[in-house]
Amino acid sequence: MLLQSTIMGPLFWMLLGIIQLAFFVGLRLFFKDKGLQLSWFRWSLVAGWWLTTNITVAAAFTLIGENESRAGTYFLAFFGIGLLIGGAALWTFIKKPIKPVNK
Amino acid sequence: MNQLFTHKLTKGLALIGLCFCWLVGYYLNKSSQEQRLEPYMNGDNLTFESVTANIYSINDQASSYHLLATEAKGYGGIIQVIIKTNTAGIIDRVILGEHNETPSYLNKLINKKYLEQFENLPITDPNYFGSVNAISGATTSSTAIKNAVLLAAEEYNVEVLQQEAGQFKPTIMYQFGLAEVTAIALLLVYFLVRVIRKVPQKRMQQFATLISLILLGFVFNQSIGLSRLVGMLSGWLPPLAINLAFYLLLGSTLVIILWKKENFYCQWACPFGGAQNAISSLTNANKKMIHQLTWIPKLFTWLALAIAFLFRSPELTDYTIFSALFDFTAGDFIFILLAITMMTSIFLHRPWCRYLCPVGEIFNTLIAIHKAILPK
Numbered sequence: 001m002l003l004q005s006t007i008m009g010p011l012f013w014m015l016l017g018i019i020q021l022a023f024f025v026g027l028r029l030f031f032k033d034k035g036l037q038l039s040w041f042r043w044s045l046v047a048g049w050w051l052t053t054n055i056t057v058a059a060a061f062t063l064i065g066e067n068e069s070r071a072g073t074y075f076l077a078f079f080g081i082g083l084l085i086g087g088a089a090l091w092t093f094i095k096k097p098i099k100p101v102n103k
Numbered sequence: 104m105n106q107l108f109t110h111k112l113t114k115g116l117a118l119i120g121l122c123f124c125w126l127v128g129y130y131l132n133k134s135s136q137e138q139r140l141e142p143y144m145n146g147d148n149l150t151f152e153s154v155t156a157n158i159y160s161i162n163d164q165a166s167s168y169h170l171l172a173t174e175a176k177g178y179g180g181i182i183q184v185i186i187k188t189n190t191a192g193i194i195d196r197v198i199l200g201e202h203n204e205t206p207s208y209l210n211k212l213i214n215k216k217y218l219e220q221f222e223n224l225p226i227t228d229p230n231y232f233g234s235v236n237a238i239s240g241a242t243t244s245s246t247a248i249k250n251a252v253l254l255a256a257e258e259y260n261v262e263v264l265q266q267e268a269g270q271f272k273p274t275i276m277y278q279f280g281l282a283e284v285t286a287i288a289l290l291l292v293y294f295l296v297r298v299i300r301k302v303p304q305k306r307m308q309q310f311a312t313l314i315s316l317i318l319l320g321f322v323f324n325q326s327i328g329l330s331r332l333v334g335m336l337s338g339w340l341p342p343l344a345i346n347l348a349f350y351l352l353l354g355s356t357l358v359i360i361l362w363k364k365e366n367f368y369c370q371w372a373c374p375f376g377g378a379q380n381a382i383s384s385l386t387n388a389n390k391k392m393i394h395q396l397t398w399i400p401k402l403f404t405w406l407a408l409a410i411a412f413l414f415r416s417p418e419l420t421d422y423t424i425f426s427a428l429f430d431f432t433a434g435d436f437i438f439i440l441l442a443i444t445m446m447t448s449i450f451l452h453r454p455w456c457r458y459l460c461p462v463g464e465i466f467n468t469l470i471a472i473h474k475a476i477l478p479k
Contacts, residue, residue, distance in 0.1 A: 089385035
């Protein structure tokens with residue numbers, strides 16, 4: 001098993017960390033390319049959505065791996081659709097320009 | 104002119120086709136009581152005698168018993184119930200015959216051993232039936248079965264034992280609660296907007312459907328489904344006492360169709376419409392109508408009605424996805440349909456209502472008929 005291996009296990013998690021980092025760097029460039037400026041609040045919403053998506057996929061595939069394929073599929077479908085809708089709503093929200101603060 | 108004639112001809116033929124299916128289904132699905140009871144008569148050298156039209160006395164080599172055939176109106180139409188009693192009038196078994204109840208609701212009855220509650224109760228004594236409790240989440244079906252047993256008990260006592268009539272009264276408890284209050288409140292919001300012109304209609308409509316989504320949808324699971332409408336068109340009215348919210352929604356929709364030629368249910372009270380509205384407003388979904396697809400709900404509704412009428416089975420063709428979202432009970436196909444609908448709602452405004460919903464199509468057809476009869 002890959003994750004239980006002394007060498008491959010830590011390498012796998014390091015690779016996953018690099019992918020996560022690459023995702024956020026790519027996302028930052030994507031927003032810049034689209035001309036979007038994100039406040040800390042909007043960034044935390046995006047990060048929250050991404051974290052939830054990761055947990056959902058991990059949990060669903062854990063269930064499938066534990067021979068609970070029906071539960072895993074339902075879990076992924078139920079929360080996955082919720083996350084898709086949430087993602088679309090989040091995209092609509094972050095596309096709106098930030099109102100300037102009156103000082 | 105030619106196109107108008109073709110449209111009218113198609114509509115006329117569709118209506119005639121539905122009437123034909125209804126009549127064929129009505130006459131083909133009639134079965135005699137003896138045919139119904141035959142599968143439950145087991146034993147060697149069996150002889151049976153009809154005591155009344157619904158009560159049969161069975162004698163075989165080992166034992167003698169009574170079979171009572173009875174029925175009541177459930178959620179999806181008539182539920183046939185067969186009761187097996189010994190000669191002393193003690194119930195041995197209560198068996199479900201033909202029915203069109205939603206499988207998930209019926210599974211609740213089976214899992215909670217509802218039918219077993221009747222076993223060993225004396226059919227001669229009405230006091231014992233108070234101990235039979237309805238199953239929450241399947242109240243209509245469980246109450247219908249109990250009422251069917253009570254009707255059979257009444258017939259047995261009057262016809263076989265020559266007892267006084269009226270001892271076994273079916274349970275009729277009017278349920279007026281928050282679901283009914285919500286239905287009335289939605290109606291009041293509609294009237295408020297119609298009477299006071301200054302009230303912002305769009306906002307109020309969004310508010311009404313949101314309330315409907317939360318209360319009528321997720322809390323009470325009260326929506327007008329195709330199977331109920333088909334059941335009603337087939338002559339099986341769901342019991343008023345436990346379906347007040349449903350009748351309030353349906354009644355007010357029909358009255359408003361007659362009065363204002365407007366679809367109150369779909370626009371103001373449908374909880375699933377509320378769910379799609381919520382998604383659309385969150386994601387700024389495209390509100391443009393794809394006119395090339397508007398024939399889909401017409402065709403699907405016609406097919407669903409025709410097949411359901413033909414087989415006298417409201418549940419057979421019910422593809423409405425409300426219970427999948429609000430009660431999490433449905434078959435795999437319905438869940439997949441729900442998933443596709445929810446994902447499409449991100450891009451299109453109310454895709455289910457516009458391109459698939461049979462309930463909306465029935466109401467819109469009624470409005471179209473009304474407009475054709477009384478154009479002004």
